[in-house]
Amino acid sequence: MNQPRILDGKSVAASVLEECRAETAALKAKGITPGLAVVLVGDDPASAVYVGSKARTCADLGFHSVKIELPAETTQEELLKVVADLNADPAVHGILVQFPLPKQLDEPSVIRAIHPGKDVDGLHPENVAKLVLGDPTGFVSCTPAGSMKLLEVSGAEISGAEAVVIGRSMLVGKPVALLLLAQNATVTIAHSRSKDLPAICRRADILIAAVGRPEMVKADWVKPGAVVIDVGINRIPDPSKKSGHRLTGDVDYPEVAPRCAAITPVPGGVGPMTIAMLMKNTLQAARQLG
Numbered sequence: 697m698n699q700p701r702i703l704d705g706k707s708v709a710a711s712v713l714e715e716c717r718a719e720t721a722a723l724k725a726k727g728i729t730p731g732l733a734v735v736l737v738g739d740d741p742a743s744a745v746y747v748g749s750k751a752r753t754c755a756d757l758g759f760h761s762v763k764i765e766l767p768a769e770t771t772q773e774e775l776l777k778v779v780a781d782l783n784a785d786p787a788v789h790g791i792l793v794q795f796p797l798p799k800q801l802d803e804p805s806v807i808r809a810i811h812p813g814k815d816v817d818g819l820h821p822e823n824v825a826k827l828v829l830g831d832p833t834g835f836v837s838c839t840p841a842g843s844m845k846l847l848e849v850s851g852a853e854i855s856g857a858e859a860v861v862i863g864r865s866m867l868v869g870k871p872v873a874l875l876l877l878a879q880n881a882t883v884t885i886a887h888s889r890s891k892d893l894p895a896i897c898r899r900a901d902i903l904i905a906a907v908g909r910p911e912m913v914k915a916d917w918v919k920p921g922a923v924v925i926d927v928g929i930n931r932i933p934d935p936s937k938k939s940g941h942r943l944t945g946d947v948d949y950p951e952v953a954p955r956c957a958a959i960t961p962v963p964g965g966v967g968p969m970t971i972a973m974l975m976k977n978t979l980q981a982a983r984q985l986g
């Protein structure tokens with residue numbers, strides 16, 4: 697049985713963070729302290745965990761870190777005022793509003809309200825346009841950037857490869873497809889209306905799953921020797937665990953791994969990369985805004 701290379705997101709993220717630490721010191725020596733503001737609205741427990749670990753990573757790197765917690769009943773106007781104040785604050789280089797927002801709030805208009813030069817989540821239309829244009833002054837959203845970093849570490853030849861991305865969200869599927877295209881892969885984007893998904897996936901030298909369907913990708917969907925990046929994070933019931941559940945990806949890892957040249961585990965693959973790339977984007981913002 698083939699032994700695939702396991703793409704360890706924790707250790708790759710740790711090395712990205714070490715680079716960030718060195719760059720933070722260099723910026724501070726020039727009188728610039730990188731600053732990240734994270735805004736949490738409401739009391740979604742998963743969001744609170746993400747925001748907590750972003751704030752801890754900022755503190756660990758020596759960033760100026762601002763955590764703004766707003767009540768679940770916050771109005772659109774109140775949230776836009778908070779964003780406007782952060783846009784105007786020179787100590788804040790990056791702004792991240794944690795999604796999902798409570799349902800009375802309109803996410804697209806919140807994204808548009810963030811200064812594009814501080815949009816370290818890479819969701820503002822100006823940054824999406826820069827991604828399409830290949831303009832490196834834009835911010836690439838963190839999970840796609842982290843997936844590409846793991847692909848780079850895998851040693852896969854991207855130029856000329858057949859790449860299949862399952863999922864077409866603005867958060868993951870579309871940006872990752874554009875990043876693969878920019879590196880000269882031949883890219884197919886599959887989605888819920890795609891016909892014969894297993895046959896499409898079997899063409900892939902590089903397969904990226906960003907679907908949100910636990911263990912959907914099976915062994916016979918995967919070309920032997922492919923590199924598989926599993927972005928999915930799904931919580932499924934597991935009576936053998938004390939918590940009663942476990943996390944799993946969009947790929948049936950035990951079945952698929954033996955066919956691959958390299959694969960990301962879940963958890964411990966793409967997940968840890970997301971925060972590391974957020975810190976990298978904040979440093980880019982600090983460099984650009986000064």
Ligand code: NDP
Binds near residue numbers: 839863866868908
């Ligand atoms: P979305 O729900 O926004 O998008 C899912 C995509 O998958 C859609 O394009 C949808 O197609 C497609 N899809 C759904 N069902 C099928 C199917 N049966 N066959 C083919 N395609 C299908 O999810 P996200 O992109 O935000 O997230 C995807 C996964 O990645 C989730 O598990 C999420 O938790 C995880 N994630 C992980 C992150 C990390 O840090 N590792 C960060 C962000 C997300 P259509 O457009 O046609 O509806």
